Amino acid sequence: MDLVLSTERGIEWLLEEELKGAGHKTAPFPFLGRVRVADLTERQILKILYTNPLYHKAYILFEEVKLEKHRRDLDTVYWAARNSPIIDLLSPSLSFGVKCNRKGHHPYQSQEIASYIGAGIIDGCRTKRGFRPKVNLKDPDLLVAADAFEKLYMGVELVGLEGMHHRGWRIYNHPAALKSTLANALIRLSGYGDGMCLWDPMCGSGTIPIEAAHRQIGLAPAFFRKKDFLFLRSHILSRELWSEITHQTDEEINWHKGCCIFGSDRSEKHIKGALINAESALVERKIRFYTCSLSEFPDVQSIDTIVCNPPYGIRMGNPKSALKSLKELFITFAESKAQVLVMIHPRAEQVQAVAETTGSHLDKLIKAYNGNVEAFIMRFVKT
Numbered sequence: 001m002d003l004v005l006s007t008e009r010g011i012e013w014l015l016e017e018e019l020k021g022a023g024h025k026t027a028p029f030p031f032l033g034r035v036r037v038a039d040l041t042e043r044q045i046l047k048i049l050y051t052n053p054l055y056h057k058a059y060i061l062f063e064e065v066k067l068e069k070h071r072r073d074l075d076t077v078y079w080a081a082r083n084s085p086i087i088d089l090l091s092p093s094l095s096f097g098v099k100c101n102r103k104g105h106h107p108y109q110s111q112e113i114a115s116y117i118g119a120g121i122i123d124g125c126r127t128k129r130g131f132r133p134k135v136n137l138k139d140p141d142l143l144v145a146a147d148a149f150e151k152l153y154m155g156v157e158l159v160g161l162e163g164m165h166h167r168g169w170r171i172y173n174h175p176a177a178l179k180s181t182l183a184n185a186l187i188r189l190s191g192y193g194d195g196m197c198l199w200d201p202m203c204g205s206g207t208i209p210i211e212a213a214h215r216q217i218g219l220a221p222a223f224f225r226k227k228d229f230l231f232l233r234s235h236i237l238s239r240e241l242w243s244e245i246t247h248q249t250d251e252e253i254n255w256h257k258g259c260c261i262f263g264s265d266r267s268e269k270h271i272k273g274a275l276i277n278a279e280s281a282l283v284e285r286k287i288r289f290y291t292c293s294l295s296e297f298p299d300v301q302s303i304d305t306i307v308c309n310p311p312y313g314i315r316m317g318n319p320k321s322a323l324k325s326l327k328e329l330f331i332t333f334a335e336s337k338a339q340v341l342v343m344i345h346p347r348a349e350q351v352q353a354v355a356e357t358t359g360s361h362l363d364k365l366i367k368a369y370n371g372n373v374e375a376f377i378m379r380f381v382k383t
């Protein structure tokens with residue numbers, strides 16, 4: 001089986017690297033924010049779903065059809081759905097829905113593709129299986145996922161409508177919280193590992209420290225969401241195998257591992273929220289939180305790596321105070337023992353200019369997105 005995974009645009013290559021590292025074969029996929037993994041067994045798919053930290057959603061690919069960018073494509077799509085093996089996965093008690101993403105110029109909208117797929121599935125089910133499946137677009141039991149570009153890729157979604165960047169532990173919502181998948185990508189690029197100390201000096205609701213703690217103790221990214229995967233409702237993958245894999249993985253969590261992770265923020269409200277989140281994420285004893293301005297952080301000499309998501313002055317604060325915090329950050333980095341600083345920020349040139357004044361050197365620059373904001377992941381080292 002082939003699996004199509006989605007992630008934040010710009011970090012596909014990291015997801016690909018992670019999958020290759022686990023011994024999987026990836027194949028090109030012509031969409032930003034997607035990675036295709038080839039020839040997977042059911043066990044391998046379930047393992048990826050539970051343990052991979054960088055994906056948002058995943059579908060098993062069932063159909064691939066060439067599009068001519070003509071209105072007659074809609075008939076092609078209809079027949080592909082009508083003859084698809086997806087029909088065999090439905091039953092009279094299961095509802096289904098279709099979600100389509102489209103890229104490029106086509107003489108039709110993604111909603112039209114979705115409705116032709118839906119019509120094909122209903123007619124195919126009626127003729128081949130003898131019943132009319134129920135449609136539910138808001139909360140379907142089986143979700144048909146489709147990506148349209150030069151070809152139409154059609155499959156069955158395994159995660160659901162809510163992506164895995166929602167880990168399921170968040171109680172306190174920060175107005176500019178970072179996605180956990182992006183937090184994981186930043187930590188990965190920082191080289192953080194055993195025996196090292198990580199600090200997020202602007203931790204807000206604690207996303208980066210919590211993700212780092214989960215990585216350190218080996219708690220699976222889907223730990224808190226293992227019961228709400230959509231495939232459990234349609235039974236398209238084995239529940240028994242899922243429970244075996246999740247159980248085995250959970251057995252390997254090192255709950256007693258000592259971690260050196262710090263989170264600080266000048267807002268007391270956010271730090272209280274970060275503590276609530278860390279408790280809900282079961283790692284409150286692995287992280288030390290402080291309410292302080294980053295220049296007043298007391299443990300700066302024990303830090304190896306700084307990972308953060310500074311304010312942009314877009315969703316909160318203003319550009320002037322965001323720039324002031326950025327300058328403070330690079331001065332503190334220069335004075336600290338840390339050798340690496342990784343961050344995500346939309347204005348790479350501005351950050352680089354500040355970095356140069358404090359003797360930091362841009363070592364890696366990756367164009368990515370933070371939701372709809374075009375941003376850059378940057379890694380700085382000391383010169």
Ligand SMILES: C[S@@+](CC[C@H](N)C(=O)[O-])C[C@H]1O[C@@H](n2cnc3c(N)ncnc32)[C@H](O)[C@@H]1O
Nearest residue numbers: 174177178202204205207266293294309311325
């Ligand atoms: C974009 S938010 C971080 C969100 C966080 N990554 C999360 O997922 O919740 C930036 C945070 O930086 C904090 N901040 C800004 N300037 C600061 C400074 N000079 N010292 C400490 N915290 C600061 C703000 O209070 C805010 O919570």
